[in-house]
Amino acid sequence: MEEQLKKSDTLNVVGELAAGIAHEIRNPMTALKGFIQLLEDSIQEDHSMYFNIITSELMRIDSIINEFLILAKPQLVEYIDKDITKIMKETVEFLTAQAVLHNVQIRTCYENGLPNVFCEPNQMKKVFINLIKNAIEVMPKGGLITVSMELTADNRIHISIQDEGEGIPEDMLTKLGQPFYTTKEKGTGLGLMVTYKIIEEHNGSITVESELGVGTIFHIYLPFEKYRV
Numbered sequence: 131m132e133e134q135l136k137k138s139d140t141l142n143v144v145g146e147l148a149a150g151i152a153h154e155i156r157n158p159m160t161a162l163k164g165f166i167q168l169l170e171d172s173i174q175e176d177h178s179m180y181f182n183i184i185t186s187e188l189m190r191i192d193s194i195i196n197e198f199l200i201l202a203k204p205q206l207v208e209y210i211d212k213d214i215t216k217i218m219k220e221t222v223e224f225l226t227a228q229a230v231l232h233n234v235q236i237r238t239c240y241e242n243g244l245p246n247v248f249c250e251p252n253q254m255k256k257v258f259i260n261l262i263k264n265a266i267e268v269m270p271k272g273g274l275i276t277v278s279m280e281l282t283a284d285n286r287i288h289i290s291i292q293d294e295g296e297g298i299p300e301d302m303l304t305k306l307g308q309p310f311y312t313t314k315e316k317g318t319g320l321g322l323m324v325t326y327k328i329i330e331e332h333n334g335s336i337t338v339e340s341e342l343g344v345g346t347i348f349h350i351y352l353p354f355e356k357y358r359v
């Protein structure tokens with residue numbers, strides 16, 4: 131079962147509005163975090179639980195703000211020709227510790243000599259992190275993630291991230307990427323929204339293939355001929 135995930139105008143409007151608000155919330159948040167830290171030592175023993183809840187909820191707000199800020203027109207977007215395999219290697223390396231902690235192994239398979247992609251490297255990294263993190267999180271008992279990169283017959287770069295998780299029910303596939311759609315207790319439901327947006331901005335496409343009880347594969351296709359966005 132494969133579902134083509136398309137550009138959504140609603141997502142653009144909602145996303146940009148939310149990004150604007152996130153930007154405004156960031157400064158007061160910084161003040162709150164700073165002053166709460168200063169209070170830490172003077173908190174009474176029997177109030178320490180409240181302190182911990184405040185801190186962890188502040189961190190949660192922080193991560194929501196950060197996701198939405200990515201949707202805002204970034205101050206400095208620097209598209210460069212970049213070896214995308216290198217970005218993926220760095221990302222996998224960065225996430226290996228977290229994977230091991232969850233008993234998850236990441237296997238990689240990269241075609242040699244792939245052409246550079248005209249991209250924003252930090253945003254690409256964000257995409258890979260989001261997808262691999264989801265793959266780790268969907269295998270609480272451990273398992274294998276397979277990451278592969280190859281050239282397609284029609285000259286695009288095909289990146290796939292496959293897991294052995296529970297899979298996604300067919301009627302939920304269209305919900306992926308909608309803001310705040312999450313099935314996790316502590317999820318934000320923003321990772322895929324940001325991911326789809328970034329791929330779209332790179333003139334790429336993303337599809338998902340999933341089978342219940344078997345696993346899920348996210349496919350990304352990127353053009354590599356030089357283009358301007």
Ligand code: ADP
Pocket residue numbers: 260264265268293295296297298306307311312313314316317318319320321322323346
């Ligand atoms: P979050 O991870 O915070 O829940 P995401 O936007 O990253 O938000 O993902 C949204 C939802 O999509 C997840 O809660 C999960 O239900 C589903 N999902 C994403 N990736 C996978 C996957 N690899 N396998 C199964 N479900 C997934």
Ligand code: MG
Pocket residue numbers: 260263264321322
């Ligand atoms: Mg996620």
